[in-house]
Amino acid sequence: MSRAALLQQEMGLGPAWQARAGWFEQHPAQLLRQAPADGDAEEPAALAAEIAPEPQPAAVAPTAAPQQSAPAAPPPVETAPAPIEQPVPTPEPLRAELRTELAPIDWPQLQSRVAGCQDCRLCETRTQTVFGRGNPQARWMLIGEAPGENEDRQGLPFVGRAGQLLDNMLQAAGLDREQDVYIANVLKCRPPGNRNPAPDEIAACNGYLLQQIRHIQPTLIVALGRFAAQTLLETEDSIGRLRGKVHRYQGVPLVVSYHPAYLLRNQPDKAKAWQDLLLAHKVFRQAGN
Numbered sequence: 001m002s003r004a005a006l007l008q009q010e011m012g013l014g015p016a017w018q019a020r021a022g023w024f025e026q027h028p029a030q031l032l033r034q035a036p037a038d039g040d041a042e043e044p045a046a047l048a049a050e051i052a053p054e055p056q057p058a059a060v061a062p063t064a065a066p067q068q069s070a071p072a073a074p075p076p077v078e079t080a081p082a083p084i085e086q087p088v089p090t091p092e093p094l095r096a097e098l099r100t101e102l103a104p105i106d107w108p109q110l111q112s113r114v115a116g117c118q119d120c121r122l123c124e125t126r127t128q129t130v131f132g133r134g135n136p137q138a139r140w141m142l143i144g145e146a147p148g149e150n151e152d153r154q155g156l157p158f159v160g161r162a163g164q165l166l167d168n169m170l171q172a173a174g175l176d177r178e179q180d181v182y183i184a185n186v187l188k189c190r191p192p193g194n195r196n197p198a199p200d201e202i203a204a205c206n207g208y209l210l211q212q213i214r215h216i217q218p219t220l221i222v223a224l225g226r227f228a229a230q231t232l233l234e235t236e237d238s239i240g241r242l243r244g245k246v247h248r249y250q251g252v253p254l255v256v257s258y259h260p261a262y263l264l265r266n267q268p269d270k271a272k273a274w275q276d277l278l279l280a281h282k283v284f285r286q287a288g289n
């Protein structure tokens with residue numbers, strides 16, 4: 001039995017996971033059509049990164065034209081004093097401007113900036129930031145949601161059982177986690193209690209992810225989980241609708257798949273995750289790699 005098959009057996013995966021000669025082209029999964037709306041219940045709640053609209057300036061009442069003084073003019077009629085306008089509190093500015101304002105900096109500077117970042121409330125509750133891991137020259141970039149409890153403690157993305165499953169999936173697909181991929185999250189700090197990230201937190205952190213992509217220049221991005229997919233693609237579509245297609249993010253082909261933590265709870269969907277990896281490989285090869 002091959003090493004990959006042994007691994008898959010250890011993972012408890014069925015035959016659909018077993019690579020065969022010519023499996024990328026011939027694999028029956030290639031022929032499967034996308035099942036509609038599968039996996040909609042992947043994560044607790046959809047998080048569409050809905051950025052609050054810019055506050056509109058209050059309408060200014062037209063100023064009355066000054067009256068011409070005329071000798072016979074009657075005395076001005078006394079009117080009630082205009083109500084004093086209460087200042088409208090300025091909403092907390094979202095940091096979407098980081099997209100353009102964060103000047104390109106080198107990789108170590110970026111790491112250091114993230115490590116000391118206090119641009120959103122998550123800095124108050126994190127143990128440490130989680131920048132990413134893997135090879136910054138990798139052709140594959142995997143993007144998840146945000147650090148969980150283990151990641152927050154260890155400072156690395158995708159550790160624990162979910163990380164182990166991801167490692168096994170990558171290895172079964174012939175990818176080395178440290179050499180062939182770079183793994184990062186949309187958010188670099190853990191939301192307390194693993195709650196969904198808030199839109200202003202995403203906006204605050206987004207510039208770091210864009211910088212990482214700019215440095216790595218991956219050939220392919222794989223968005224892991226509904227949250228990452230919806231955030232990167234700025235859509236509320238379900239993961240069932242987003243899987244099985246090739247999207248683009250910052251000009252880079254992007255394929256959507258399930259988050260490994262979801263797969264741990266929904267073993268039958270591992271076969272669909274395998275289909276996603278097949279699609280990702282196909283896109284990668286078509287890109288001339």
Ligand code: SF4
Binds near residue numbers: 122123187204
């Ligand atoms: S989540 Fe991102 S923006 Fe917020 S404090 Fe952490 S690194 Fe900074």
